[in-house]
Amino acid sequence: MFLRTERSIKEFMQFYPVISTLVIIHLALWILVYFLQLPIGIQLYNWGAGTHFYIHQGEYWRFITPIFLHADLMHTLFNSFALVLFGPALEQMLGKYKFIFAYIFAGIIGNVGTFLLEPAAIYTHVGASGAIYGIFGIYVFMVAFRKHLIDSANSQIIMTIFIIGLVMTFIQPNINIYGHIFGFIGGFAIASIVLINVKPFSPWRNRRMKNDDEIQFNPNRWNKKRLPNKMKKNLLWIILGILVVLGLISRLGF
Numbered sequence: 001m002f003l004r005t006e007r008s009i010k011e012f013m014q015f016y017p018v019i020s021t022l023v024i025i026h027l028a029l030w031i032l033v034y035f036l037q038l039p040i041g042i043q044l045y046n047w048g049a050g051t052h053f054y055i056h057q058g059e060y061w062r063f064i065t066p067i068f069l070h071a072d073l074m075h076t077l078f079n080s081f082a083l084v085l086f087g088p089a090l091e092q093m094l095g096k097y098k099f100i101f102a103y104i105f106a107g108i109i110g111n112v113g114t115f116l117l118e119p120a121a122i123y124t125h126v127g128a129s130g131a132i133y134g135i136f137g138i139y140v141f142m143v144a145f146r147k148h149l150i151d152s153a154n155s156q157i158i159m160t161i162f163i164i165g166l167v168m169t170f171i172q173p174n175i176n177i178y179g180h181i182f183g184f185i186g187g188f189a190i191a192s193i194v195l196i197n198v199k200p201f202s203p204w205r206n207r208r209m210k211n212d213d214e215i216q217f218n219p220n221r222w223n224k225k226r227l228p229n230k231m232k233k234n235l236l237w238i239i240l241g242i243l244v245v246l247g248l249i250s251r252l253g254f
Contacts, residue, residue, distance in 0.1 A: 001089045001150070001151075001154045001201050002085055002086060002089065002154065002157060004084070004085075004088070005203050012088075015088070015092070015206045016087070016088040016091050016092070017096065018087075018091050018096050018099055018100055018103075019083055019084060019087040019088055019091055022068075022080075022083060022087075022103075022128070023080045023083060023084060025068050026068065026070060026076050026079065026080045026128070027076065027080065029041070029044065029045075029068060029069055029070070030070060030073060030076045032044065033045045033069075034072065034073065044069075045069060045126075047065070048061075048062065048065030048066065048068070048069050048126075049062070049065075049066060049069060049124050049125070049126050050062050050063070050065075050066035050111055050114065050115075050124060050125045050126060051122070051123070051124040052115055052118065052120065052121050052122070052123045052124070053121045053122055055115055056121060062111075063108050063111045063112055063115070064104065064107070064108060064111075066107075066111055066125060066126045066127065067104065067107035067108075067111070067127075067128050067130070067131050068128070069126040069127070070126055070127050070128070071126055071127065075127060079127060079128045079129060079132060082132050083128065083132060083135075086132070086135055086136070086139070086161075087099075087132075087135060089201040090102075090135055090138060090139070090201075092201055092202075092205065092206065093149070093195075093198050093199065093200070093201050094194050094195075094198060098194045099194075101190075101194065102134065102135075102138060102187060102190050102191075102194045103131045103134060103135070104131065105134070105186055105187075105190050106130060106131050106133065106134020106135070106137065106183045106184075106186035106187040106190070107128065107130045107131030107134065107183060107186075108186070109130070109134070109182050109183060109185060109186030109189075110129070110130020110131065110133065110134070110176075110178070110179040110180070110181075110182045110183030110186060111125075111130060111179060112182070113178045113179065113181065113182025113183075113185075114130075114176055114178040114179045114182070117178045118178060125176045125179060127176065127179070129176065129179055129180055129183065130176070130179040130180065130182065130183030130186075131183060132183070133165070133179075133180045133181075133183035133184040133187065134183045134184065134186050134187030134190075135187060136158065136161075136162045136165070136184055136187065137183070137184040137185065137186065137187025137188035137189075137190075137191065138187045138188070138190070138191040138194065138195070139158045139162075140158065140159070140162060140184075140188060141187075141188050141191035141192065141195070142155075142191070142195070143155045143158060143159060145192075146191075146195055146198075148200065149195070149198060149199075149200050150200070165180075166180075169181075
């Protein structure tokens with residue numbers, strides 16, 4: 001469910017167009033704002049950052065635009081990596097439009113919660129963390145109330161990484177705590193709606209949606225090497241460990 005089995009970036013983009021588009025937006029905005037430092041990039045950042053002073057002036061689009069902006073390269077890579085790891089299964093299960101709705105909704109709730117509970121008018125925040133925690137909110141809802149949609153092994157992974165992320169939210173500096181918490185609440189709250197008539201994730205469903213000529217008629221299709229289940233689990237835990245380390249590095253400023 002969370003171990004990527006796509007054979008190429010092209011195939012990943014074909015199977016998960018929403019996740020791919022979000023990651024491209026993250027990287028493109030980082031290039032414009034930080035790498036090239038183009039005036040249009042700086043202007044986009046200033047126009048889109050979640051600055052409470054401007055929200056008080058009626059610029060309510062800033063509840064949405066911070067979801068796509070990030071503070072630096074590590075922030076961009078960390079959130080994009082988390083999105084690539086945990087987003088695809090949910091995009092397949094919900095479909096493109098319900099996934100977009102849930103993702104943006106959770107991000108908005110995270111930003112609104114930050115605005116309401118963070119009193120400083122000059123407070124500014126950016127990042128997709130609230131929306132990503134919304135994804136976790138939907139998964140945790142599955143673990144609690146839709147057990148047929150997620151198996152026990154993946155439930156353990158979700159709960160473990162969620163607890164680690166929650167602890168890191170409170171112990172690391174420069175974290176938008178309210179954004180994380182309210183993003184999770186937004187995802188958990190909307191889960192009962194977006195999970196109506198949803199089927200469990202299946203990597204084979206992606207294959208059936210493609211042109212299946214190779215799968216049906218390739219005589220060597222059964223000879224392709226596959227990783228043993230134990231190795232797959234170990235690889236996934238390694239990936240999760242890298243994700244945590246990246247988070248620590250980005251937050252501690254190393």
